[in-house]
Amino acid sequence: VGTKLYIKYHWQSQNVKQSGVDDMVLLSKITEDAIVENLKKRFMDDYIFTYIGPVLISVNPFKQMPYFTDREIETKCPVCICVHTYICMCYACGTYNPIGESGAGKTVAAKYIMGYISKVSGGGGKVQHVKDIILQSNPLLEAFGNAKTVRNNNSSRFGKYFEIQFSRGGEPDGGKISNFLLEKSRVVSQNENERNFHIFYQLIEGSSAQQKEALGIMTPDYYNYLNQSGTYKVDGTNDSKEFQETMEAMQVIGIPGDCQMQALHIVAGILHLGNISFIEAGNYGQVESPDLLAFPAYLLGIDQNWLQEKLTSRKMDSKWGGKSESINVTLNQEQACYTRDALSKALYARLFDYLVEAINKAMQKPIEEFSVGVLDIYGFEIFQRNGFEQFCINFVNEKLQQIFIELTLKAEQEEYVQEGIKWTPIEYFNNKIVCDLIENKLNPPGIMSVLDDVCATMHAKGEGADGTLLQKLQAAVGTHDHFNNWNSGFVIHHYAGKVSYDISGFCERNRDVLFPDLIELMQSSEHAFIRSLFPENLNTDKKGRPTTAGSKIKRQANELVDTLMKCTPHYIRCIKPNETKRPRDWEESRVKHQVEYLGLKENIRVRRAGFAYRRVFKKFLQRYSILTPETYPYWRGEEKQGVLHLLRSVNMDTDQYQMGRTKIFVKNPESLFLLEEMRERKFDTFARAIQKAWRKYIARRKYEQMREEASDILYNSKERRRNSINRNFVGDYLGMEERPELRQFLSKRERIDFADSVTKYDRRFKSIKRDLILTPKGIYLIGREKVKKGPEKGQIKEVLKRKLDIGSIRSVSLSTRQDDFFILHEAQYDSLLESMFKTEFLSLLCKRYEEQTKAKLCLTFNDRLEFRLKKEGWGGGGTRSLVFQRGQGDTAQVKPAGKNLNISVGDGLPKTSKPTRKSMQPTQGGRRQPPSRGMPHCLFKGYQNGAAQFSRASTRSQEQMYSTPDKRSRPPNAALPKLGSQKGRRAPAAQTQNANLDFLNVPDQGMSGMQRKRSISQRPPPAPTSRPKVQPRSHGPRCRSLYQYVGQDVDELSFEANEVIDLVKEDPSGWWTGRLRGKEGLFPGNYVEKI
């Protein structure tokens, strides 16, 4: 899962702007004051995120920050990098647990994480749908589950654990929400300056006139459930707009239209229920205004009389002498109010559960593989009056603090001891004692157990139960250090401070029973949706001790802890800098208090004394095995020794690590980054080697294919020369890029398919050199002539002797023997040519011919060939013949006899010869190679640029010269020039070239086997090496090195910090190309800044 999110992270890339220290492990003095000071400095500079190792501290800025916009993510702003890195570190099966008090920013942080994951992960239609649901679940659940409190205008009044599930490819493709105890008492009453859940105000403000009429919507002060606190509006909240968003979210989540309608019916129905009031009539509660029953009854789809009856009376089972009888008991006014509120709370809580389930259904996935959980729970809170709900909320926070301690302080230190690492224990407050005070089952029983016992024995309305509870608590935990009594209840000394709980209502709320009468009433609703919220089977569901709210939250909290323990939890510790909710308002003492109770100092100390990284030896070896040959692919000795070998090979300082019993511990993250960087570099080197090999392979395949195709042309028709069959195809043997004198005859961008020096024979079989060039347009034959007149008189100039359009060629004829002659037949006259690379040329010509004419070029093979001569003045015309015979040796011997030219040559390789694949000399790395020739080096001697310099007389000696090494001492393939050998050849050749320009003066050289003497060295050296050195660009993009870099490979640059480098290429891989002091090379882009 981690791969998708992974961007190359370099710790130095954060060195953008500094404010305080971004990892408080680096603080020089670890005191609470220093921590507060650092946080303040950063807060004032708009840096709200700070680390302690892997723990992220977030200070609520109370203002919109431009983090995590598309642009911010793309440009990798420092904060994005911070959080991104944090997320990357934690991504594989982790959970993010924002913890902090109410209003500290947990919900916002959780949303950042969810939004970030959704933004940076890929995915198609289905995935996008899941992402939409993940994001849309927030406004929906916040509308129904959040409310304004005095501490937070958008306070979460429920807990939520959101598991985002991922596909193997790292895309979010499913999810699951577990929700915790909604503070449903808020539906029926709120403290001063607080509000009910947002949805009530949203509905009132945002519904259409039609909806208002259908739902009986009035102004908020009309409803008793809203008008007690005197607060209707929240600064910065647009209830009307948010209503639209809530409805939109329901739509996206796929809640059907009629269910959406029913949900609103329930919300409005609750408001109307709240307006039913009771008067005391002779000890009985009576509905004050029966007309107020009609509307809620209508909205809930129930009978209004029955509603009235159920609000004012209750069925009770009573036993008379072994018989059980059901009797109707009338309720007093207080009981009636209680019943009404119980119905409202139940309706609301069940609607909330329905919404959570609807979201879950929409994200359901058959198999869960990888997941990242995001926890967003209500924060620790202290109000003027703290009731049962605060007790539960603060208990959950206590538990979260406990596992934070377990994992970051306790477990960490225990591990050092276990592994035998040198360690001085660091003291910290372990709040397990407070958790036990609340949740212990026995010895002594905790507060929740006592509470449950009292509830189990209390009567229907349980007057006096709260008093009993207080007494029993005093007896059970009265002497506990973290417990006190006070006149209205008890005090708990929580990890985050002392909270006085008001005992009244504890028992009622803990018991949390919904009377069967009310269930029955709702099951009578004419709306299927409402009936579905009350699925209980009243005849069977009665047995056993009913679960209490307390035991439920205890179970949920412990399940949550188990879940978090199974994954790798990561913490965002949220700090609230003020209670004014204003930006830039820093209340020193408030922050200090949080720093203290969050245990940040201890956290830093353990972190600092401790080790940032640990791995069992085996895993460590696996990860870094690539770094040394001894460890790759496996280390053969003892694992611990292998790890030591690796650490020594990278010269890690010995104070940077300790070897435990089973694990290696590395102190600073930077040391680990060093290892990571080396590993990455190795991969890079190997990747390059693989790329190189692959390119080589591709090039070889291409040439092999070309050679085979070429060979097919001659297959079964012509014998093959021994040295030609397996030689490389180069195409341009003239180095055309550097030959303007030849290029002048071609158009500007004309592509060269083939270019070589060939021998042309005239009517008297006199030979002369021609440069033959094949392009997609045609064949050029270029010769040289002495200028006869003008200022250039006497100079030798290139002349285009003949140009043949591809389409004008009628056929090509060749002998069946191994000679190199071929005749190009054209409408006007034919050209008799001899070329050592005729096969390559012919194959390219055939290809071009077929492309242009859509017909195959006609090739004829015969040992008697005829060629037609050019008509010149009154002479010329007519034909000449070539007669091929069996002779001696591999070099053709030519003998003109009148109109015939007799050519004899020994037997070549059979006509059925095919090139062999592996013999090919591949070109390197796809770069342009100097032309290599299919001849031994010594052949080149005495060979001149341009025309053939052969004489028949010299044939023999020449032949011996080259044939010896070629045939006898080495197999032909070994005779292929080695790439390195060309260097030596180049220099003397340049001299010959200059000295021997007078070759044209010796025109009548005749024919001989000397034609194979040619030298690429006579031609200008091939392009890559002869190109003029590229001048450094003076005004191109440049960058300045931020750090020293020592190149690790020959193609890398080395530089000091603060050097200016010409930027040649910024590669997305992170390896940029630059030029420094005349050398071009690669370097890591994150070591420089662009200037």
Ligand SMILES: Nc1ncnc2c1ncn2[C@@H]1O[C@H](COP(=O)(O)OP(=O)(O)OP(=O)(O)O)[C@@H](O)[C@H]1O
């Ligand atoms: N990172 C932030 N950037 C900007 N504003 C923030 C940020 N974090 C929090 N706030 C502001 O603070 C308010 C309270 O934050 P939030 O709702 O996340 O608190 P909480 O910790 O979830 O509290 P509770 O426990 O009550 O649910 C937000 O509504 C928002 O106005």
Ligand SMILES: [Mg+2]
């Ligand atoms: Mg919240």
